[in-house]
Amino acid sequence: MTALLRSRVVWAAALLAILATTLPWWLSGYILGVLTVAYYFGVFAMSWDLLFGFAGEVNFGPTFLIGLGAYSAAMLNAHWSAPIPVCVIAGGVVALIGGLLLAVPALRLRGPYFGLVTLVAVLLLQNAIVIFAGLTGGEIGMMVPDVISVDANHNYWIALAFLIVCAILLFGLSRSAIGLILQASGQDTVGAQALGFNVTKHKLAAFCISAVFSGVAGAMLVFYQGTASVSTVVDLGVGVQIIIAAVLGGRRTILGAVLGSVFLIVAGEFLRPLGQINTFVVAAVALAVILFFPDGLLGNLLRVRERE
Amino acid sequence: MNDTPLLSVRGLTKRFGGLVAVNGIGFDIRPGEILGLIGPNGSGKSTAMKLIMGIERPNAGSVKVNGVEMAGWLPHRIARAGVGIVFQHSRPLHRQTVLEHIKLALLPDSLVKLVADPHVNRRAREIAERVGLSAVMHRHPATLPFADLRRMEMAKAIARDPKVVLVDEPFAGLTQTESQAFSDLIRGFRAEGRAVLLVDHNVKSLAALADRVLAMYLGEHVAEGTAEEVMRNETVRRVYLGGKIETRERTVQASSDKPSILEIDDVGVLYGKARALDGVKLHVREGEFVSVVGLNGAGKTTLFNAVSGLVPYHGTIRFAGQDIKGMSGAAIARAGIVQCPETRELFSDMTVRENLDLGGYHLANDARAEQLAWLFELFPILKSRQTQTARTLSGGEQQMLAIARALMMQPRLLILDEPTLGLAPVILEQLSKAMDMLQKTTPITVLLGEQNVTFALPHADRVYVLEHARIVWEGSPTRFEQEMAEGFLDAPPSTPTQAVRA
Numbered sequence: 001m002t003a004l005l006r007s008r009v010v011w012a013a014a015l016l017a018i019l020a021t022t023l024p025w026w027l028s029g030y031i032l033g034v035l036t037v038a039y040y041f042g043v044f045a046m047s048w049d050l051l052f053g054f055a056g057e058v059n060f061g062p063t064f065l066i067g068l069g070a071y072s073a074a075m076l077n078a079h080w081s082a083p084i085p086v087c088v089i090a091g092g093v094v095a096l097i098g099g100l101l102l103a104v105p106a107l108r109l110r111g112p113y114f115g116l117v118t119l120v121a122v123l124l125l126q127n128a129i130v131i132f133a134g135l136t137g138g139e140i141g142m143m144v145p146d147v148i149s150v151d152a153n154h155n156y157w158i159a160l161a162f163l164i165v166c167a168i169l170l171f172g173l174s175r176s177a178i179g180l181i182l183q184a185s186g187q188d189t190v191g192a193q194a195l196g197f198n199v200t201k202h203k204l205a206a207f208c209i210s211a212v213f214s215g216v217a218g219a220m221l222v223f224y225q226g227t228a229s230v231s232t233v234v235d236l237g238v239g240v241q242i243i244i245a246a247v248l249g250g251r252r253t254i255l256g257a258v259l260g261s262v263f264l265i266v267a268g269e270f271l272r273p274l275g276q277i278n279t280f281v282v283a284a285v286a287l288a289v290i291l292f293f294p295d296g297l298l299g300n301l302l303r304v305r306e307r308e
Numbered sequence: 309m310n311d312t313p314l315l316s317v318r319g320l321t322k323r324f325g326g327l328v329a330v331n332g333i334g335f336d337i338r339p340g341e342i343l344g345l346i347g348p349n350g351s352g353k354s355t356a357m358k359l360i361m362g363i364e365r366p367n368a369g370s371v372k373v374n375g376v377e378m379a380g381w382l383p384h385r386i387a388r389a390g391v392g393i394v395f396q397h398s399r400p401l402h403r404q405t406v407l408e409h410i411k412l413a414l415l416p417d418s419l420v421k422l423v424a425d426p427h428v429n430r431r432a433r434e435i436a437e438r439v440g441l442s443a444v445m446h447r448h449p450a451t452l453p454f455a456d457l458r459r460m461e462m463a464k465a466i467a468r469d470p471k472v473v474l475v476d477e478p479f480a481g482l483t484q485t486e487s488q489a490f491s492d493l494i495r496g497f498r499a500e501g502r503a504v505l506l507v508d509h510n511v512k513s514l515a516a517l518a519d520r521v522l523a524m525y526l527g528e529h530v531a532e533g534t535a536e537e538v539m540r541n542e543t544v545r546r547v548y549l550g551g552k553i554e555t556r557e558r559t560v561q562a563s564s565d566k567p568s569i570l571e572i573d574d575v576g577v578l579y580g581k582a583r584a585l586d587g588v589k590l591h592v593r594e595g596e597f598v599s600v601v602g603l604n605g606a607g608k609t610t611l612f613n614a615v616s617g618l619v620p621y622h623g624t625i626r627f628a629g630q631d632i633k634g635m636s637g638a639a640i641a642r643a644g645i646v647q648c649p650e651t652r653e654l655f656s657d658m659t660v661r662e663n664l665d666l667g668g669y670h671l672a673n674d675a676r677a678e679q680l681a682w683l684f685e686l687f688p689i690l691k692s693r694q695t696q697t698a699r700t701l702s703g704g705e706q707q708m709l710a711i712a713r714a715l716m717m718q719p720r721l722l723i724l725d726e727p728t729l730g731l732a733p734v735i736l737e738q739l740s741k742a743m744d745m746l747q748k749t750t751p752i753t754v755l756l757g758e759q760n761v762t763f764a765l766p767h768a769d770r771v772y773v774l775e776h777a778r779i780v781w782e783g784s785p786t787r788f789e790q791e792m793a794e795g796f797l798d799a800p801p802s803t804p805t806q807a808v809r810a
Contacts, residue, residue: 193383
């Protein structure tokens with residue numbers, strides 16, 4: 001039954017992906033632009049779900065990792081004119097190093113303290129960016145000389161391809177033997193240890209993977225938007241949005257995070273005419289889903305089947 | 309049988325703050341031998357097991373598996389070195405089938421092995437078959453009965469192929485037939501030459517299985533030998549029964565004409581799939597002192613929690629004639645039923661005085677002062693400890709504070725759940741005196757749950773015996789002494805019902 005179910009989720013995802021590739025032929029450049037951002041957010045949310053849903057650690061600072069990737073890529077490009085691929089890879093590497101420096105001491109802590117450390121890390125990064133305004137552009141942000149493309153369709157396809165590759169890697173990982181060990185580590189630490197698994201090692205690995213994907217996606221986003229600014233890649237509000245997207249889509253599903261991101265970003269954009277009320281409405285919907293369907297959109301579907 | 313021990317424990321000691329949970333425990337288990345580790349709640353037996361597994365780090369002592377010193381290692385290293393544990397409560401993964409759970413236990417601790425070896429699948433099926441899960445191996449744990457969840461825990465332990473197996477309360481929550489199947493599985497471990505440690509409250513349930521039994525009390529080794537020897541041991545009997553039983557009829561002939569203040573009728577409680585309370589009928593009259601006697605796991609705490617509105621139940625509970633079903637725990641407490649729980653639940657960072665003041669929060673200032681003065685008379689030690697934080701008190705003082713705090717609420721019915729748990733005999737005497745004074749000087753109604761019969765009987769007007777989720781006996785303390793006292797510890801577990809830890 002699980003195999004059938006698994007394939008059903010995969011089939012549905014594949015169908016959606018094919019549908020998504022055809023969108024540029026019948027949607028405006030404006031909507032494609034919104035979706036492009038939503039896809040990068042999808043990768044953020046998926047990497048966050050790997051950590052929260054599988055390793056069981058709440059990372060309140062996804063934007064710490066994203067911001068590290070985004071700003072190191074932007075700085076390399078602006079100050080040293082490195083080509084985009086080099087910058088993107090460097091973004092992933094810096095996020096990995098930063099993540100390791102944060103997680104190695106933080107994973108020693110129990111309970112809510114890990115989350116608090118990640119929260120503080122975001123504030124630290126934000127302050128560092130403001131203090132070193134000469135290098136980083138400070139509160140205004142910095143422009144990057146290179147962009148991925150000026151064509152909306154190209155940007156859209158690149159973002160979609162990136163999303164699909166990340167989804168396959170992360171989803172595959174979550175369903176692998178390592179994903180199983182990770183879930184055991186997250187849900188019953190003592191039990192997993194008693195089965196001979198080094199829980200800290202596995203959680204640290206999950207954090208590193210999450211960091212690399214976040215960093216690379218952050219760098220990609222910078223080269224799509226042409227700027228790196230605190231308000232788009234570092235601010236706590238962005239992190240909260242990512243967390244809401246992942247929970248909305250369904251904890252422990254990876255793919256649900258993409259649905260949540262697309263919903264959140266697209267709804268936010270389409271309700272923009274409402275003015276101030278816009279964010280309120282989106283937040284209210286998200287709150288309702290989390291309160292009444294804590295397993296999220298996709299999680300709820302999966303659970304219905306489990307009961308059978 | 310090989311004579312070199314597989315598991316060798318010496319001088320194992322664990323302190324939590326000022327409390328010595330395990331004090332210099334030592335034993336050997338040879339290959340193909342089953343050792344039972346018994347003791348009442350709070351005796352340190354579970355801690356001892358966790359120390360061996362590395363879940364807690366010992367303060368002193370040695371744990372050798374096959375001659376290798378492992379004290380202080382992390383649990384995953386100890387597990388890989390050949391120690392397996394069967395937990396009492398399983399915490400299964402949400403979205404995995406039974407078979408996947410067993411496969412998990414077969415996986416190596418590797419970060420790069422994305423796909424399990426092909427033999428893992430076959431091996432997992434074999435193990436599922438061995439423990440009797442083959443019919444349900446593709447189901448999710450949430451849909452399984454309690455016994456199958458425990459089978460799954462057993463399967464996970466088998467999958468690691470451990471040299472030493474630790475089993476926590478092997479029969480808790482199982483029916484007679486299920487217990488039989490588990491006994492057979494554990495005998496299978498013995499036949500395979502593994503060293504087995506069984507941890508349980510009760511020597512009786514292990515008697516047929518264990519080659520040797522070690523009894524613990526308050527962290528100390530009290531007796532060791534065959535199950536029969538340990539059961540006959542004076543200290544063990546005193547620990548479980550509290551020694552010589554003394555009863556006395558109350559001077560004020562209690563109130564057989566007074567109205568019932570609490571009526572419990574056909575109350576049942578289910579914990580998931582385990583039946584914790586089954587058709588319980590009990591009543592307490594105004595001014596009466598009623599003791600509910602039963603071993604750990606009989607269902608006492610569950611009964612009290614049902615009365616206090618803390619667990620959902622079916623059946624009816626009336627307090628002062630009013631059905632209290634659906635009332636919140638806080639509303640029930642305000643109505644006059646105050647429980648002093650087994651776990652005490654003190655505000656441990658507050659001072660003794662603050663704890664008491666919180667209990668009397670709803671009282672007028674002068675009434676509170678009066679109540680406080682009376683309580684300090686009842687428990688003089690608390691007066692001198694007023695400014696100390698609750699966590700720094702000894703176990704006995706904490707218990708007194710818990711009772712005093714409950715009394716600050718001026719309850720119409722005071723529920724005391726195992727006040728003697730883990731307390732030294734000298735403290736028991738003080739508590740007993742306080743109970744005496746309480747009865748003589750106030751019209752209070754008390755419902756007491758106890759394992760320690762010596763403590764439960766002297767004050768009681770009537771006694772109920774709770775066994776395996778059911779009331780099996782009711783009568784006066786004098787009759788209890790004549791009819792029940794002998795059989796209380798030795799009584800075979802009554803057949804059909806399921807037992808579960810309260």
